[in-house]
Amino acid sequence: MTLRNAVLGLVAESPKTGFDLLKDFDVARSVLWPAPQNEVYRVLRQLAEEGLIEQTAVGARGARTYAITGAGREQLIAWLREPSDYTLRYEPMLKGVFLGDGDPALRRQRAADDAAFFKAQLAHLERIEAERTGPDPRRDARRMALHFYRAMAAWADGVSSDA
Amino acid sequence: MTLRNAVLGLVAESPKTGFDLLKDFDVARSVLWPAPQNEVYRVLRQLAEEGLIEQTAVGARGARTYAITGAGREQLIAWLREPSDYTLRYEPMLKGVFLGDGDPALRRQRAADDAAFFKAQLAHLERIEAERTGPDPRRDARRMALHFYRAMAAWADGVSSDA
DNA sequence: ACGTACATGTAAGGAGTTACATGATTTG
DNA sequence: CAAATCATGTAACTCCTTACATGTACGT
Numbered sequence: 001m002t003l004r005n006a007v008l009g010l011v012a013e014s015p016k017t018g019f020d021l022l023k024d025f026d027v028a029r030s031v032l033w034p035a036p037q038n039e040v041y042r043v044l045r046q047l048a049e050e051g052l053i054e055q056t057a058v059g060a061r062g063a064r065t066y067a068i069t070g071a072g073r074e075q076l077i078a079w080l081r082e083p084s085d086y087t088l089r090y091e092p093m094l095k096g097v098f099l100g101d102g103d104p105a106l107r108r109q110r111a112a113d114d115a116a117f118f119k120a121q122l123a124h125l126e127r128i129e130a131e132r133t134g135p136d137p138r139r140d141a142r143r144m145a146l147h148f149y150r151a152m153a154a155w156a157d158g159v160s161s162d163a
Numbered sequence: 164m165t166l167r168n169a170v171l172g173l174v175a176e177s178p179k180t181g182f183d184l185l186k187d188f189d190v191a192r193s194v195l196w197p198a199p200q201n202e203v204y205r206v207l208r209q210l211a212e213e214g215l216i217e218q219t220a221v222g223a224r225g226a227r228t229y230a231i232t233g234a235g236r237e238q239l240i241a242w243l244r245e246p247s248d249y250t251l252r253y254e255p256m257l258k259g260v261f262l263g264d265g266d267p268a269l270r271r272q273r274a275a276d277d278a279a280f281f282k283a284q285l286a287h288l289e290r291i292e293a294e295r296t297g298p299d300p301r302r303d304a305r306r307m308a309l310h311f312y313r314a315m316a317a318w319a320d321g322v323s324s325d326a
Numbered sequence: 327a328c329g330t331a332c333a334t335g336t337a338a339g340g341a342g343t344t345a346c347a348t349g350a351t352t353t354g
Numbered sequence: 355c356a357a358a359t360c361a362t363g364t365a366a367c368t369c370c371t372t373a374c375a376t377g378t379a380c381g382t
Contacts, residue, residue, distance in 0.1 A: 001341080002254055009261040019361050031260060033250045036343060041362060043341095061350045061361050080262060080269060084255045086280055087196050088311070091165055092247045096307050097194060098172040099243060100300035106243060107303070117249055137263035140270070144259045144318045148251070151314030155307045166369080182333050199371060204334060206369095224333050224378045 002085075003035055007043045008068065008076050011053050013137070015067040018044055031141045047072070092152070108160055115156035122149045165248075166198055170206045171231065171239050174216050176300070178230035181207050194304045210235070255315070271323055278319035285312045 010016060010024050018041045025035040044066060047053045052072035057065040068076070092114050099107040125146050136142075173179060173187050181204045188198040207229060210216045215235035220228040231239070255277050262270040288309050299305075 002252065002257060003341080006257055006260075009257075012261070013264065017361075022361095031256055033252050037362085038344085038364090039342065059361095060352095061359095063361060076261070077265065077269070080258055080265070080273065083276055084258060084273075084280075086255065086284075088253060089165065089196050090251060092249065093194055093304060093307050093311075094165060094169055094172075095243055095247060096304035097169075097301055098175070098239070100303050101176065102240065102243070106240070110243065110247075113246055117247075121249075138260055140263050140322060141256060141259035143321065144256050144315070147314040147318040148256075148311070151310040152307070155310040158306065159303055180333075185333095200334085201336090201372085202370065222333095223380095224331095226333055 003039060004043050004047070005076070005079050006032065006035070007040065008047060008052060008072060008079075011047075011066055012068040012073060012076055015056055015065050017059070017063045017065050019063065031138070031145045111156045111159035115153055115160060118149045118153040118156060122146065122153060125149065166202060167206050167210070168239070168242050169195060169198070170203065171210060171215060171235060171242075174210075174229055175231045175236060175239055178219055178228050180222070180226045180228050182226065194301070194308045274319045274322035278316055278323065281312045281316040281319060285309065285316060288312065 006025075007021060010021055016024075018037075021040050021044075022035070022037055025032050025040065044053070044064075048055060048066065051069060052075055053066040054069050055064050056067045059065060092110075095110060099110055125142060129142065129146070169188075170184060173184055179187075181200075184203050184207075185198070185200055188195050188203070207216070207227075211218060211229065214232060215238055216229045217232050218227050219230045222228060255273075258273060262273055288305060292305065292309070
């Protein structure tokens with residue numbers, strides 16, 4: 001139930017519509033994964049039903065703006081307070097498990113593709129970091145992503161330049 | 164559908180029963196996440212139905228051993244060949260997105276917990292790495308995990324020792 | 327014979343994916 | 355007024371999660 005918490009957290013930052021959230025969930029611009037449009041609206045309805053967020057306005061084109069409630073903020077903090085689920089499911093890593101057996105050319109190809117992706121992400125994040133000014137509540141997450149992609153790039157380069 | 168590929172890959176390494184696979188999916192011992200018992204057997208039935216694996220023996224206690232077929236190996240290689248899904252969903256990183264806003268003490272507490280976990284994982288993987296001898300088909304994946312946890316630990320330490 | 331490890335199954339519900347569908351406003 | 359963008363919805367399906375249930379073999 002991690003999309004649920006993501007939505008709750010994003011609404012806590014400032015009141016938002018489902019459509020606003022969909023932009024936040026665009027990978028290219030942030031650390032978040034792309035959430036299915038569908039799910040975002042379902043989760044909003046669910047959170048509203050549970051009283052964790054509430055609809056504060058209906059704008060043009062039927063846009064429903066939701067804001068977090070007191071109960072919602074409590075629940076968000078409770079989630080932040082509890083130990084994280086450290087389960088990692090990452091396809092490039094899973095492929096790594098099996099690439100050791102097979103064709104070395106395939107293994108190098110995969111590592112090369114991975115390296116290209118990781119470096120592009122790194123460049124993207126570094127550009128954002130450089131362009132930013134003023135206070136930045138997302139700093140931790142972006143730093144974490146920077147560490148992550150830097151490590152992945154180093155790994156991929158290691159595989160490439162290996163017998 | 165990544166559990167599916169994980170099972171296919173593991174069966175490709177050597178013929179296995181569902182019970183064998185469950186041990187492979189134990190997090191502590193590898194890079195893989197813990198798969199629900201339930202799902203493993205469902206996926207096995209599904210793969211068998213599609214002809215990607217086949218039942219080669221029935222042992223004691225009704226243990227069904229499955230081996231990969233030609234079609235299965237083709238599909239596995241096809242999957243390894245195609246570009247990975249780089250979508251990352253990692254709870255500690257998601258929390259990082261929201262911890263910037265709130266209570267600094269909570270932020271540091273979270274980073275401290277994270278650091279402890281990451282370092283324990285690192286120590287575990289390093290011990291495995293040190294104890295290993297002979298050829299190692301899982302080397303890439305373990306190296307990747309080492310890079311990953313090292314980066315995460317460095318990030319968490321950074322948060323801790325920060326204004 | 328008793329407990330433990332082996333080995334699989336079923337059921338119910340929640341979450342995610344993909345595709346399609348609909349209507350309202352703004353912009354040119 | 356046509357096209358693009360805004361804004362949400364429905365449906366069908368697959369996958370994942372949690373809990374419970376069942377039976378077989380092995381060691382002592």
